Amino acid sequence: MSDVLIQDTADGAQPVAGALDTDACVSGQIADAIIASGLTDRPVGDLIEQVMGRLVAAGVPLARMMVGFRILHPLFDGMTIAWTDEHGVEVEYFQALNEDNPDFTLSPFYWMMKEQVEQLPLRLDRDAMVDKFPLLQRLRGEGFTGYFARVVSFGNKPIEVGTNDGLALSWSTKSPSGFSARDISIMQQILAPLSLALRVMIKDQIARNTLNAFHGPLVGERILSGTIKRGDGERLAAALWYSDLRNSTGLADQLSVEGFLELLNVYFDCAAGAVIEEGGQVLDIVGDAILAFFPADTAGEEAAATAALRAALKAQERLAAAKARSCKCAAEINFGVGVHFGDVVFGNAGTPERLKFGVIGRAVNEVARTQDMSKLLGQPIVATDQVVRRTRPEAGLRLNDMGLHDLRGIPAAKRLWALRHNAGIAPANGA
Incomplete structure (x- = not known):
């Protein structure tokens, strides 16, 4: 691997002290801006946009x-934020x-972590190592010439x-x-404050x-x-x-643990998935029961x-569609x-050490009894x-009056x- 990344000077002259002082001043100003941005709790994309703008203004010829x-998320393992001079x-x-x-194992970052290489400077138009990585080959084909990568650990271990x-x-x-030696120096000098700001934002x-x-976005934001x-808490x-799976005990006895969990997930996709699609909040999943609500404080009671x-309706339609696809679990x-x-009452209840944020009140009992x-x-x-x-009225809901009924405990x-x-129900965004 070659580490030839700096520009060749025409006369071989060494940088003068004044230039070094100026570069340090530039790096310091960018570092101060990074810290200030981190303190304002701005979106991470805004931070990247600001830093890149300042680096380019300082003469660093960045194009990407x-x-x-990595993030902790049930759907995703990782997240990237990319900046280009063309698309932002x-x-x-x-x-x-x-x-x-x-795609991951053929990336430069995977190789750096496996080989415990902290930084990787490359000339994309010269170094043979570029051929090891499809990403770098693509960048070379797009006209990129220099590449500088860093892996930063947040702990004492690599x-x-x-x-x-x-x-x-x-x-x-x-x-x-x-990249010139000056470019690399400036990027290296802002690396620590940038990594610190990103770490805070990533943790958040x-x-x-x-x-x-x-807990759902509504509860999460309140916490x-x-x-x-x-x-x-507050009154809303x-x-x-409220939904409940039929014959859950019998299904749990008949199926393996893995099979029953798979069935539950199909059911949750149908029921809770429909709630989320319509803008509701899934508050609790207790066994095979789902409690959700649609607050009227912003959209209004009718909405x-x-x-x-x-x-x-959509929950039942999702189940029917799964059965039509011959989904083995859906059939049960x-x-x-x-x-x-x-x-x-939407708020916290419990012991001082162990709280639960949710909805409380007579209406919660009534919706459960309605499901019964x-x-x-x-x-x-x-x-x-x-x-x-x-x-x-314009929603076109088809409702049949079932008369008066006593609900247990009400x-x-x-x-x-x-x-x-x-089938003629109006689309959700028409509500």
């Missing part, structure tokens, strides 16, 4: 920069950053494949002479991803904003949504009620949905009069409605 890192900042998420993924404690950065240029992103995945003490009007009923799945509208009635009435979706009266009888599939 990329930073990649672009964010991309990646699945399966492991040794079964050739970064390894699979670790979350670090990041990888690369800079590329199309300058005919590649991981925290948000984790909270959103396990991060400081609603973390016992008794913290909302459409409540919340209509969206909740649409989600119930049936579930009922109850939909209600009422006031709830779906089994007794032989209807896949049952809604209370409180939610039906708030739906938008003092007064409730008028219930069966919601039937209607």
Whole structure:
């Protein structure tokens, strides 16, 4: 591997002290800007855009920069933020950053981590090592000449494949002479503050991803904003949504552990997936029961009620589509949905050491009991009069009046409605 990356000087003159002082001043100014940006809690893309703009303004001939890192997310293993002088900042998420993924194992960063190489300077138009990596071959074909990569560890140990404690950065240029010694010096000098700022932002992103995945975005945002003490909360009007898997005990006894988990995930994709698609919040998954709600504080009561009923229809439509695809698990799945509208307390309850953020109140019991009635009435979706009266007439929902019914534990009888599939239902974004 060659490390010839600097520009050749015409006369072989050495840099003068004044130039070094000027470069240090430039690096210091960029470092200060990085720290200031980090303190303002700006999006990470804004930080990259600002840093690259300042580097280019300082005379560093950058045409591309990329930073990649692992994230804790149920759908993705990693995230990259790329900047180019042509398109600006672009964010991309990646699945399966492991040794079964050739796109990853053929990358320069994988090689650097495996070989414990901290930095990789290359002339893309000269060095034979470029042929080892498809990415670098592509960059060479696009006219890039210089490439400088760094792997940064956040701990005392070198970064390894699979670790979350670090990041990888690369800079590329199309300058005919590649990167100069001055360019490399400036980039090296800002590396520490940039890595520190990125580390803070990455940790924040991981925290948000984790909270959103396990608690939903509405709860996650409230926790991060400081609603973390016992008794913290607010009263909300909302459409409540509750589903329950039929014969779950029997299925659990019949199937292997892996088979039952696979079946549950298909059911959750149908039911919870429909809630999320319609803008609802999945608050709790208890065994095979799903509690969700559609707050009315922003969209209004009609929009919340209509969206909740649409989600119930879509959940059953998703199941029907899975069965039509001959999904083995789907054939065994049936579930009922109850939909209600009422006031709830949305906040924290529990012990001082172990809290649960969710919805509490009589309306929560009522929606669960409404779902129970779906089994007794032989209807896949049952809604209370409180939610039906708030739906938008133009939504085209097909509802059958099932009369008054006593719900277990609820003092007064409730008028219930069966919601039937209607192929002509208006699209969700028309609500």
